[in-house]
Amino acid sequence: MLSGSDTVYVLRYFDLIGRAEGCRLLLTAANASWTEEHPEWPAEKANQPFERLPVLVERSNGDEWILCESLTIERYLARVFGFMPTDLKQAALQEQMVDQQADLVPAFMAQLMATDDMKSKQIDEFNTLLDRIVKEHGRILSRNSSKQHLFGDQLSYADISLYAFYKVYIVYLKIYQSNIDEIVKPKLTPEIINLILSIEKEPLLAPHLSKCDSMAAVLTSKAL
Amino acid sequence: MSYILRYFDGIGISEATRLLLTAANVEWTEEHPEWPQEKANQPYGRMPVLIEKAVDGETDFVICESGSIERYLARKYGFIPADLKQAALQEQLRDLMFDVNHALAGRLSSKCKEDRVESEKKFEDLLALVIKEQTKLITSNDNSGHLFGDSLSYADIVLYGFYKNLLQSVVVLLPDVADIVRTMLTPEVLNLISAVESDPKVVKHTSKGNSLARAAAME
Numbered sequence: 496m497l498s499g500s501d502t503v504y505v506l507r508y509f510d511l512i513g514r515a516e517g518c519r520l521l522l523t524a525a526n527a528s529w530t531e532e533h534p535e536w537p538a539e540k541a542n543q544p545f546e547r548l549p550v551l552v553e554r555s556n557g558d559e560w561i562l563c564e565s566l567t568i569e570r571y572l573a574r575v576f577g578f579m580p581t582d583l584k585q586a587a588l589q590e591q592m593v594d595q596q597a598d599l600v601p602a603f604m605a606q607l608m609a610t611d612d613m614k615s616k617q618i619d620e621f622n623t624l625l626d627r628i629v630k631e632h633g634r635i636l637s638r639n640s641s642k643q644h645l646f647g648d649q650l651s652y653a654d655i656s657l658y659a660f661y662k663v664y665i666v667y668l669k670i671y672q673s674n675i676d677e678i679v680k681p682k683l684t685p686e687i688i689n690l691i692l693s694i695e696k697e698p699l700l701a702p703h704l705s706k707c708d709s710m711a712a713v714l715t716s717k718a719l
Numbered sequence: 720m721s722y723i724l725r726y727f728d729g730i731g732i733s734e735a736t737r738l739l740l741t742a743a744n745v746e747w748t749e750e751h752p753e754w755p756q757e758k759a760n761q762p763y764g765r766m767p768v769l770i771e772k773a774v775d776g777e778t779d780f781v782i783c784e785s786g787s788i789e790r791y792l793a794r795k796y797g798f799i800p801a802d803l804k805q806a807a808l809q810e811q812l813r814d815l816m817f818d819v820n821h822a823l824a825g826r827l828s829s830k831c832k833e834d835r836v837e838s839e840k841k842f843e844d845l846l847a848l849v850i851k852e853q854t855k856l857i858t859s860n861d862n863s864g865h866l867f868g869d870s871l872s873y874a875d876i877v878l879y880g881f882y883k884n885l886l887q888s889v890v891v892l893l894p895d896v897a898d899i900v901r902t903m904l905t906p907e908v909l910n911l912i913s914a915v916e917s918d919p920k921v922v923k924h925t926s927k928g929n930s931l932a933r934a935a936a937m938e
Contacts, residue, residue, distance in 0.1 A: 545815060545848050562807050564814035566786075571807040587782050587791040594784035595763065601821065610830060627763055 504529040505552040507543070509536065512667035514565040515549045516659040521569060523703035524650060525576035566597060573652035580651070588635075589646065589653040595631060596660045599624050603664075607672055622678075625664075629682050632657060636686055643693035650697050658694040658710075665713060676713065688714050721746035725761070725768040727754065730888035732785045732820070733767045734880030735813075738915075739789060741924040742871060743796035786813065793873040800872070809867065809874040812852070816881040819845050823885075827892060843899060850903055853878060857907040864914030871918045878908075879915040879931065886934045901935065909935055 504522055508515040510533045522529040540546045544563055551568045553560045562568050570590065573579035580586050602624045606617035635645050635653075645653040661683075665676045683691075692711055695704060722740055726733045728751040740747040758764045762783055769788045771780040782788050790810065793799040799806045822845050826838035856866045866874040882900070890897040913932040916925045925931070 545852070546844075560804060562811060564811045567807055567810045567814050570810065571803060574803050583791060583794050584780055587787050590787040590790060591782055591784045594787050601824075605828075631763070
């Protein structure tokens with residue numbers, strides 16, 4: 496189901512990959528009319544519905560509709576633009592994978608901010624969770640006949656979310672922890688690397704990814 | 720169709736799932752695996768886990784992650800609207816309530832007084848925004864005792880589970896939290912809690928244990 500051709504979207508977020516890359520990729524894949532706003536922060540905090548970002552603004556026929564919460568925004572866009580399966584079980588499997596990925600955020604922050612006495616325990620927990628996610632990606636992929644996609648043979652919400660996930664943990668989070676890519680990259684199987692590279696080459700994503708650094712060089716380099 | 724919910728024997732983050740299963744009027748039971756002994760026997764080493772028992776020799780459908788479990792059941796049994804915008808508004812509220820839970824977890828893991836004070840402020844500020852939004856929705860919905868529409872919805876169920884966790888579960892670890900929440904609750908939200916508690920679709924479950932409506936209103 497496509498929204499009207501006169502519908503425009505504004506994604507409000509920081510000028511960072513952060514929690515918005517999935518939203519950006521979905522809007523791009525949808526070939527939606529969209530722009531990004533980077534509100535002055537924290538000056539514009541009080542002007543957001545829940546004092547947080549991202550915020551999605553949808554404008555159509557003079558009406559404006561607002562949605563918050565990054566994963567709700569993603570699921571909404573995925574459904575509007577046909578990237579979420581209509582079958583409830585298939586949708587739940589994709590949502591489950593995305594929720595598992597999201598669980599890694601607090602674990603990452605916990606090990607980053609841990610005091611010395613807790614550091615090693617928090618790092619273990621982070622690694623355990625990360626290993627489980629990578630294993631799950633591999634498991635889903637092994638059950639799909641197409642190795643360019645997690646489910647079916649076309650770009651889906653899960654593919655987009657997986658790409659954004661690895662971009663966050665290999666590229667983005669380096670600003671917080673410079674060795675994060677050295678922790679994550681060795682865990683990737685050749686199949687997952689191929690999947691990431693396939694998604695990166697999806698024509699639907701080109702308008703956005705052509706403006707970003709490719710993950711290909713990062714993933715295929717021999718030197719860490 | 721029958722279901723098994725695997726979780727700890729407590730309110731936690733599974734109350735909305737229990738209410739959805741009750742409201743769906745399906746056969747369901749709960750399992751409380753020995754923990755952490757049974758960790759490795761779960762698909763992803765965590766709970767909750769929902770098992771939809773197969774009929775006719777098909778494989779069981781297993782889903783994890785509390786949000787995904789809830790949204791699957793809510794869509795399957797008609798508690799999330801078909802309209803995508805209306806659905807998204809209900810999901811947004813759930814995610815916001817869980818952000819409040821995460822802020823509270825931050826409070827629990829705070830090491831020093833400064834961190835505790837900062838975490839508590841974050842929790843209270845976000846809870847204030849959530850209560851304000853919930854009150855606004857109830858008021859603009861003609862104070863019908865529902866957040867949206869005129870019958871029990873996913874959002875109503877999540878709200879009930881959210882406050883049940885804060886007022887009757889978390890209170891064991893953080894006794895002051897219940898007091899903070901009670902002082903912030905508006906009459907509109909209290910009214911909705913009562914409405915959900917007595918809704919025929921879920922009363923079979925909400926009538927077990929102590930009344931949330933009473934716990935929420937207590938001085």
